[in-house]
Amino acid sequence: MENIMSSKLFTTRQGTVLLGVIAAVIAAIVLIVYLEHYRNSVRSAQTVPVLVAQHLIQAGTPGDVIAKNRGYYTVKDISKSSVEPRAITSPETLTGQVAATDISFGQQLTAADFAPSTGSVADGLNPRQRAVVIPLGSPQEVGGQIGGGSHVDVWILTTAQSSNGVTRSIAKLLFQDMYVINAGSGGGNVTLRATPTQAGQLMYASTNTTIWLALRPTIGTVTKPPVISSNSVIGH
Numbered sequence: 034m035e036n037i038m039s040s041k042l043f044t045t046r047q048g049t050v051l052l053g054v055i056a057a058v059i060a061a062i063v064l065i066v067y068l069e070h071y072r073n074s075v076r077s078a079q080t081v082p083v084l085v086a087q088h089l090i091q092a093g094t095p096g097d098v099i100a101k102n103r104g105y106y107t108v109k110d111i112s113k114s115s116v117e118p119r120a121i122t123s124p125e126t127l128t129g130q131v132a133a134t135d136i137s138f139g140q141q142l143t144a145a146d147f148a149p150s151t152g153s154v155a156d157g158l159n160p161r162q163r164a165v166v167i168p169l170g171s172p173q174e175v176g177g178q179i180g181g182g183s184h185v186d187v188w189i190l191t192t193a194q195s196s197n198g199v200t201r202s203i204a205k206l207l208f209q210d211m212y213v214i215n216a217g218s219g220g221g222n223v224t225l226r227a228t229p230t231q232a233g234q235l236m237y238a239s240t241n242t243t244i245w246l247a248l249r250p251t252i253g254t255v256t257k258p259p260v261i262s263s264n265s266v267i268g269h
Contacts, residue, residue, distance in 0.1 A: 080110040083120045083141050090136040095156045096127030096147055102159070106142060119144040131156055154214055154224065164214055164224050165232040167239045171220035175248045179223065183213040184249050187225075187235070191242040193260075204261040207238060210249065 084106045090099065099105040106124070121127065121142040130147040150156045154164045171177055179185060187208040194200050208231060214224040223246065227235060238244055 080112055081116050081120070082108050082122055083111045083116055084122065084124065085109045085111075086136045086138055086140045086142060088138050090132055090142075091160075092132050092134050093155065094132040094160070095150065095158070096130030096132070097150075097157070098159045099132070100124035100127040111141070117141045117143050157214065158226065161228065163227050163229050163232040165227050165235050166222045166224050167235055167244055169220060169223050169244060169246065173243075173245045174216060174220065174223055175246060177219040178248055179213055179216045179246060180218075181213060181215040183216070184210050185213055185225075186247040186249055187211055187238075188245045188247060189238050189242040190245065193262075201262055204245075206258055207234065207244075209256075 085108070087103075087105055087107050090105055094105075111120075121144060126144070127142075127147065129150050131150045132146060133148040134146055136142060136146050158164060186206060188204055189207050190202065190204050192200050193203045208227075211231075212226040214226055216223040225235065235244075
C-alpha cells in the first residue's frame with residue numbers, strides 16, 4: 034500500500050508539485066539559517082568586546098580591585114570604528130595597574146588610563162577599606178609567625194565590671210578573620226586591612242587595652258566564642 038502511494042506521489046502531477054513545494058520550503062529554511070549565521074559572523078567581526086566603566090572610577094583605584102569586581106565595569110560589544118585606541122578588552126590586563134586618572138561612567142577603559150602600580154599598601158585597598166597599624170610584641174603576634182597574607186582573629190585583654198560591681202579581667206574576641214597586609218618579624222607593627230569603623234575600634238583598643246592576635250587558616254568557620262574571664266579559666 035505504501036509503495037502504491039509512494040509511486041503515485043512521484044508519478045502524478047499533484048505529487049510532483051507537492052514534492053517541489055517541500056523542497057522549496059527546505060531550501061528556504063536552509064537559506065535563512067545560513068544567512069542568520071552569516072549575519073552573526075559579520076556582526077561579530079565588526080565589533081570588539083571592550084571594558085566600559087559602570088560608574089566613576091577614581092584615580093588611584095587599584096586595577097586588581099577593578100578586575101575582581103564587576104560592579105566597576107561591564108563588557109560591551111562596540112563597533113571597531115568606535116573603539117578607543119588601546120581599549121582594554123580583558124580584565125586580566127588591569128593586574129598590577131592603578132587608575133592614573135578619573136574614568137567617567139560609560140567611558141571605555143584604555144591602557145592610557147592606567148599606570149603600573151607602585152606596590153604601595155593603598156594599591157591593595159578598595160574604597161571601603163582602610164589600612165591600620167597596631168604595635169605588638171612577639172607573643173601578641175604569634176611569635177613572628179604572622180606575615181603579609183595571614184588571616185587572624187583579634188582578641189583584647191581588658192577589665193569589665195560584673196553585675197555585682199566587681200571589676201575583673203576578661204579576654205574578648207573583637208574581630209574575626211582579619212587580613213594582615215604586612216607585619217614585622219618577632220614583634221613590631223602589624224598592618225591590618227579594615228573597614229573605617231574597624232580601624233577606629235582597633236586604634237581605641239590599641240591605646241586602652243592589650244591586643245593579641247590568633248593565627249587562623251585562610252578558610253575556616255566563623256564562630257563566636259564567649260567572653261573569657263576568671264570563671265572560664267579557673268572555675269571561680
